[in-house]
Amino acid sequence: MSILIDHCDVLDPTAPRSTRANQSILIVGARIQAIGAPDEVALITPPDALRVDGRHMLATPGLISAHTHSAENFLRGYAERMPLEPWLVWMIGQCGEYTARDHYLAAMMSSIEMLLSGCTGLIDHYWHSGPWNREVLDAGMLAYRDIGIRATVAPLYDDSDFVVATAAKLGFDISQSRYSLRQSPDPAIRHGVLLNNLAIFDDWMGAWHGQANGRLQTFLGPAAGQLLTADCLRRSLDQARKYGAGIQMHCLETRVQDYCIRQTRGCTQIEWMDKEGLLGPDVTLPHSVWIRSEADLDRLARSGAVPVHNPAANLKLGSGLMPMREMLDHGATVALGVDGACSNDNQNMFETVKLAALIHNLKSHDPKTWISAREAFEAGSMGGAAAMLHKGQLGELKPGQLADVVLLDTRSPTLSPMNDAYEMLAYCELGGSVTHVIVNGEVVVKDGALTAIDAAAITQEFRERVDAFPFRHEPPPEVARDMDAIWAFWRDVMQRVDRGE
Numbered sequence: 001m002s003i004l005i006d007h008c009d010v011l012d013p014t015a016p017r018s019t020r021a022n023q024s025i026l027i028v029g030a031r032i033q034a035i036g037a038p039d040e041v042a043l044i045t046p047p048d049a050l051r052v053d054g055r056h057m058l059a060t061p062g063l064i065s066a067h068t069h070s071a072e073n074f075l076r077g078y079a080e081r082m083p084l085e086p087w088l089v090w091m092i093g094q095c096g097e098y099t100a101r102d103h104y105l106a107a108m109m110s111s112i113e114m115l116l117s118g119c120t121g122l123i124d125h126y127w128h129s130g131p132w133n134r135e136v137l138d139a140g141m142l143a144y145r146d147i148g149i150r151a152t153v154a155p156l157y158d159d160s161d162f163v164v165a166t167a168a169k170l171g172f173d174i175s176q177s178r179y180s181l182r183q184s185p186d187p188a189i190r191h192g193v194l195l196n197n198l199a200i201f202d203d204w205m206g207a208w209h210g211q212a213n214g215r216l217q218t219f220l221g222p223a224a225g226q227l228l229t230a231d232c233l234r235r236s237l238d239q240a241r242k243y244g245a246g247i248q249m250h251c252l253e254t255r256v257q258d259y260c261i262r263q264t265r266g267c268t269q270i271e272w273m274d275k276e277g278l279l280g281p282d283v284t285l286p287h288s289v290w291i292r293s294e295a296d297l298d299r300l301a302r303s304g305a306v307p308v309h310n311p312a313a314n315l316k317l318g319s320g321l322m323p324m325r326e327m328l329d330h331g332a333t334v335a336l337g338v339d340g341a342c343s344n345d346n347q348n349m350f351e352t353v354k355l356a357a358l359i360h361n362l363k364s365h366d367p368k369t370w371i372s373a374r375e376a377f378e379a380g381s382m383g384g385a386a387a388m389l390h391k392g393q394l395g396e397l398k399p400g401q402l403a404d405v406v407l408l409d410t411r412s413p414t415l416s417p418m419n420d421a422y423e424m425l426a427y428c429e430l431g432g433s434v435t436h437v438i439v440n441g442e443v444v445v446k447d448g449a450l451t452a453i454d455a456a457a458i459t460q461e462f463r464e465r466v467d468a469f470p471f472r473h474e475p476p477p478e479v480a481r482d483m484d485a486i487w488a489f490w491r492d493v494m495q496r497v498d499r500g501e
């Protein structure tokens with residue numbers, strides 16, 4: 001299968017206004033074969049190639065959301081004015097017992113919004129409220145297989161909880177609350193559950209990793225630094241590496257997490273992971289907000305681990321500002337993520353690029369340290385590719401790269417006038433100009449519509465299913481009790497960190 005995009009403009013950082021005009025792009029199989037003058041590319045184009053008229057179109061690499069949770073699509077527009085810890089209690093108190101079909105629909109909903117707005121790939125830190133089983137794990141993969149998006153799925157699990165343990169030491173009992181509902185108090189049982197889960201995941205990884213011509217990947221998703229033993233993280237990395245896969249682990253999203261980890265481990269999360277040999281290019285670290293020392297920034301950059309910036313979620317939950325400039329200066333590769341739809345609450349990567357390009361301006365009086373439009377866009381494209389372990393293979397429009405290509409109509413009101421392409425993409429565009437999307441050499445959006453699925457029917461089924469879970473404006477008494485307990489603990493810890501503890 002070949003595709004010829006004829007007479008388009010191509011995003012190019014070396015060209016005036018970052019745009020190379022009147023080019024043709026030849027895609028053969030899953031990769032870009034050639035980009036150049038239309039008459040030259042025509043000479044090597046197979047006669048049966050699918051032709052896409054690229055006039056008045058700007059071709060860009062697809063954006064990649066390197067962190068989301070598809071199941072949160074059920075909880076859009078639900079919880080505001082709460083930091084992460086109370087928000088988690090509210091969210092867990094509100095979520096349903098999702099079936100495999102629910103997960104299929106939720107994964108579809110993220111993908112529909114993403115593909116139509118120019119995001120060609122995602123890492124789904126796949127969250128399920130009940131015990132893991134193959135049917136639930138397969139559901140997300142089936143959705144991503146069917147719709148045609150590039151997807152890496154990392155099921156989320158844990159085997160410890162430093163927040164509950166730290167709370168107990170400070171005189172707060174949150175062990176029975178929804179904050180830690182999924183964990184047994186018995187370490188032996190938690191270990192047994194971990195081994196069972198890893199065995200289920202192993203079976204699933206063997207079936208799915210690299211399927212759909214490499215478009216689908218399986219990662220492991222050990223939940224977060226404050227929820228894992230060293231044994232759990234080591235087993236997770238060993239198992240992922242067996243498949244050439246990676247892991248995704250929430251890292252230092254909040255000051256409460258940083259405090260609880262330091263109290264428990266006696267050092268920072270990054271120092272501990274470095275000492276234990278648990279960092280590497282196959283480790284993706286969503287949030288990474290509270291990495292602050294030069295030594296930790298060095299450790300992070302040296303390891304090649306990929307921090308994932310989620311500016312919308314960090315703003316909504318008031319978590320803090322990731323040190324993106326400092327990370328880039330230390331040589332780290334930063335990716336971007338939309339995060340789940342209960343903490344954003346959309347799945348729009350253009351908006352995330354814009355936020356990443358803007359929010360760091362508040363931090364310094366030196367504009368040279370601010371994040372540029374190009375840096376933000378490249379974090380959303382090349383950074384995401386690195387998070388997916390496709391560094392140098394994906395995220396740029398170059399011959400030899402995987403063909404994830406987005407075409408935007410430069411006659412749209414949003415892109416008129418078409419000035420510097422990176423600034424237009426980062427500050428003006430929200431996805432409304434997207435007309436065509438190609439993923440892994442397949443056309444998945446044509447003239448603004450998905451080609452492989454009936455988006456209206458899926459959305460209708462999803463909406464009907466959402467109605468099965470009652471919308472609550474106020475938490476029911478048992479959830480409100482859990483929230484009171486976590487708020488009291490949260491205030492106590494925030495006073496401690498404000499005092500410099």
Ligand SMILES: [Zn+2]
Pocket residue numbers: 067068069125250286339340
């Ligand atoms: Zn997350």
